Amino acid sequence: MSALLDQPLLWLVVTLGAYRLGLWLRDRTGAHPLAQPVLVAIVLVATLVVLTDVDYASYADDTALITFVLGPATVALAVPLHRQLARLRGFVLPLLTAVTAGAVVSVTAAVGLVRLLGGDELLARSMAPKATTTPVAIAVSDTLGGLPPLTAAVTITAGILGAVAGPSVLSLLRIHDHRARGLAVGSASHGIGTGRMIVDHPVEGAFSGLAMGLTALATSLVAPLLVALML
Incomplete structure (x- = not known):
């Protein structure tokens, strides 16, 4: 068993296999909200890592290739947006306003809720950038004096919750415009939410990818100011 766990490609194969199983479950269940490939992969891989007592640093080294391709994969989200450029006409100003307002509300709500519930300043600084994509959230957290590993965990959790519950909540609120739904998620x-929206509808996926990038930019700009004012 020890020799098997020391194989350099083992955890890369396990992670990709877990994600592929998640895709299979999503297709077999008719895209059930809980059958999100990322969620399935996280549960399976985390369980195996704990059961085999593998050091996280070793796991991270073995799966460095996945981390590397996240950058190009994120950039590739511009492709579906390019196909939907015509839908941006007359929507740019509302889009920018909504994204900026969303970033302000997200940071303010995170910091305010932590303080209201008695959390310390370190936790508040770590929670502030939770709505942006993980690499940016980690960098912003470090700038704010937060705890980047905690920020990463909270950010991934927020992504999973949004992917699982976001579309259903929007439907309950009777928000059916595909651009607005993608923008919100x-x-x-x-x-993670964008991955769900791409499957649900091409327009929702395109606008979700755009919102993800703009939110990362807006949060990077407003978070330091808001945290300084509130803390």
Whole structure:
């Protein structure tokens, strides 16, 4: 068993296999909200890592290739947006206003809720950038004096919750415009939510990807100012 766990490609194969199983479950269940490939992969891989007592640093080294391709994959989200450029006409100003307002509300609500519930300043600084994509959230957290590993965990959790519940909540609120739905999920749940929206509808996926990028920019700009004012 020890020799098997020391194989350099083991955890890369396990992670990709877990994600592929998640895709299979999503297709078999008719895209059930809980059958999100990322969620399935996280549960399976985390369980195996704990059961085999593998050091996280070793796992991270073995799966460095996946981390590397996240950058190009994020950039590739511009492709579906390019196909929907015509739908941006007359929507640019509302879009920018909504994304900026969303970033302000997200940071303010995160910091305010932590303080209201008695959390310390370190936790508040770590929670502030939770709505943006994980690499940006980690960088912003470090700038704010937060705890980047905690920020990463909270950010991924927010993404999963948005992917699972976001579309259903929007439907309950009777929000059916595909642009607005994509914008909402992308602003709150970054890449994980965008992955769900791409499957649901091409327009929703395109606008979710755009919202993810703009939210990362807006949060980077407003978070330091808002945290300084509130803390």
